[in-house]
Amino acid sequence: MDDSEATVRKLRRQQAALAGFGSFALRQSDLLKVLTEAAEVCAHCMDVPFSKVCRYRPDENDLLVEAGYGWKNGVIGNVVSRADASSPQGRAFSTGRPSICRDLRADGEFVLPGFYAEHGVISTVDVIIKGNGEPFGVLEIDNDHQSDYDQHDIDFLTGFANVIAEAVATSARTDLLRSTLAVMTTAVDEKDRLLDQKNVLAEELQHRVRNNLQLIYGMLYKQLYDTQDVDGRRGLKAIARRVSTLAQVYDHLLGSEMTRTTDFGAYVTSLCVSLGEIQATTGGSIALTCESETILIDLDAVTALGLIVTELAANSFDHAYPGGRGTIAVAVHEVPGDPETGILTVRDDGPGFTVDPEGRRHGLGLVRRLVEQLGGSVTVDFTPGTLWTIRFPIRSAAA
Template sequence: MTEAARVCAECLSVPYSKVCRYREKENDLLIEAGHGWHAGVIGNVVSRADVTSPQGRAFITGKPSICNDLRDDNDLKLPSFYVEHGIVSTIDVIIKGSDDQPYGVLEIDNAQQHDYDQHDIDFLTGFANVLAEAVATSARTGVLQRTIERMKVLVAEKDRLLDQKKVLAEELQHRVRNNLQLVYGMLSKQLDDTPDKAGQRGIRAISRRVSTLAQVYDHLLGSEMTRTTDFGSYLRSLCLNLAEIQAAPDGGVTLTCDSDAIVLDLDVVTALGIVVAEVVTNSYDHAFPGGKKGSIIVSVRRVDGDIATMTISDDGTGFLAKTESKRHGLGLVRRLVEQVRGSATIDSEHGTIWTIKIPVDRIAFAS
């Protein structure tokens, strides 16, 4: 976490950053790790987990918090180290935890007044998501370290190309895709060097998610840089790739995809793409034991009113799992669906059917 804080500060060109861990018993946020602070701050200083501190606001509301000038906010009751370090501007985002309780908050601090915007929040949120994965899978810190270094290279290249928007739209997409493929290759090499079965399963799961993200950029190549894309077209491409990866020699299990043309925000496309990859892979792995034949169907439909519906079904053996269970990828799938303000239900009595509903106010249908 200390190294992650250093890289985060360096990427955003600020002198300070910190990782604050929530302590439920004390109801406060302890500075667990950080970069740039005087001796005695890390591991000792706490902030109240309420709206009287920047990190407390982010933690309580669950939303990013920007303070472009702390001197203008009279409602804050800041620990003394803010004044001692001359902190003026901050951004705070949530670090997700393993359940409904966030792990804590990631904050960057600037001794110079700076007007931060949504682009800074997007980067910091993405970085916090990587950090959350590191907290949850600390045994794989070597893989994470290389991933952070690769992210730093991408950010540096992004800054260099900001004045070339058309070139950026093409070049950045190529580079992100290529670097994700490079990370995928690094994970594959790590898989070969990992002898234990549990470690192999964890690395395969991360590899699958990296591959799914890479396909988002494959789908964007050749288009203008926008915040939306056709989810239906992306989904068909994703399912073709999953079918190629999972196909058995005898072709006993078929995967088909049928989707309306629906334009979605890229964050929603990314989250739902990982959901589809997780559920479809789970069906391949568990629904057809002993070489049993069957089919998997992915469908997305426009609906009247305020909801779009995606179903992922198989005609396999089904399974029993509690609502809060982490088995069969349920925990990750539910978190991703909640992230896009959707809902998910499962019917697993005869085969398995996932029904995922997405609110229309987060999407726009193609004409």
């Protein structure tokens, strides 16, 4: 086998390993497992006995071995160096460029921990692991033989480092969502506790739950501005929109006597004003109108119907008007001659789009589940534009 054929085979093996690792990283929620797998795969593909992933610690300005492959006990979890040019990995981190050291024995400017000599490390290659803002750290391979590395090796390791960076960003978003859910759970538990204390419902329940929801909303939008990933931003924006809808319920209740029912017509009018203001920031010319009459229903039904309005209106804003112009009309009224049934309609005059109302895309799966929760029904008509009609029971909702 000549050198060119060996190089091609090596590149194919590295490309397959990178693709396989990318698939693994997307499925794995445990960041440490992702980092450990990255270290092992890199070591195998580069034919070296050791590799490690080092995490930058800004308060200490150093690099900590977060995960690795081939090392004796005691290496992983310890600091490897300062985050400066006094070490190969520190040089890569501080300059942002790959660092290749073919023979550590001949380079006296580096300050290295004792485990390098203990493991007989001679050659190293370091590439930076990017992050939102400052880098996450570095990916390093270590060889106990003197080796020469080329641009193909750097490209391979850089590709791995980029996948690791995305896994780190995904882990951060997951941690945020978990903390958000924990705050929401605390808010719900607090609400349930306060419901048993009738003397503090009106003064405390509404304010504290509303404030918790606004806190969650702020956390989500801060992360939204820090997130560059398109799918991540779409998911965070959808959650934030739903949390804002829940907060709107409590804004509507503030100042009124706490009861188990409220005027859904007045609430949806206020909600549409807020939704129109939020969507107006997109710079388009899409109007949102609301026509409603007084319908007293249970607070849980108000929340569910408010989320339905939010999802359908947002769906029309996002998908119904490629040209950025049109009108979305929301209406709430009782069925004529049937005071026990209400009708909510959301109509847009866009060109229309084909979608399965039973599916999960564009938040429509949530709409279907909420309608089922209410004991209602939903129909959709796509000609012309799109018209959603939700029928819901008034008596059972207020019972």
